[in-house]
Amino acid sequence: MSRYESASHVYYRCQYHIVWTPKYRLKILKGNLGKELYRSIYIYSNMKNCKVVELNVQVDHVHLVVRMPPSLSISKYMGFVKGRTAIRLFNKFPYLRKQKLWGNKFWQRGYFVDSVGMNEEIIRRYVRHQDRVGKEEEERQMHLGLSN
Template identity: 90%
Template sequence: MSRYDSSSHVYYRCQYHIVWTPKYRLKILNGNIGKELYKSIYVYSNMKNCRVVELNVQVDHVHLVVRLPPSLSISSYMGFVKGRTAIRLFNKFPYLRKKKLWGNHFWQRGYFVDSVGMNEEIIRRYVRHQDRVGKEEEARQMLLGLEN
């Protein structure tokens, strides 16, 4: 993979670390829902000529490192991905729509985004090993709870 991408008159490297959560941060992105979401993010990113560098779907949030072309804003990319994945998940798993909590909104309104610069490998490693980080954090929280 080249360090830079190019189009007709530009060389670019617009790479971002993005994190977003389901509504109410419900822990539902596991099993088949998580697998479908994982595939969908790749499909919809390719539709917008974006390249997924790292992707990790946790039970209550999504970590994504993605390269966007300079012609596409992060907000329009996120609106597209969150909107399309929500529609796809609601159609593929109709029981999700039956929960009165959703109100036809699968994702939380906002998201976190940070540009990836020189610390790319550190961020990619963090996203890749998010499972382990989450489990270590849960263990630490449990220990703290037991001490109190």
């Protein structure tokens, strides 16, 4: 596989590490809801001609490394993915709408994004092993008595 993608008049390699969270950073992205979100991100990324390189859905946030065409801005991509996944999750899991705190919004407003360059393998490994890092940090906090 080539390192670069191509379109009619361009060769490119636009790759980004993106992190976003559910509203109030609630720990709800687990079980069937987490699996559905995982599938949905692949589906909606494909619809925008984006390639998911790494994806890790944690209980309270999502890590994604994605390759996208230069014709698509990150903000448009994130608006599309967050909007469509929210609609899909609200429809598949109606109990979410019953909680008044959502206000018909599933995701926090913002997100983190960083371009992936020479440190691609480090970032991919970080995303892949996010669950281990989270568990180790939780255990450390429990040991120190900081967890609620």
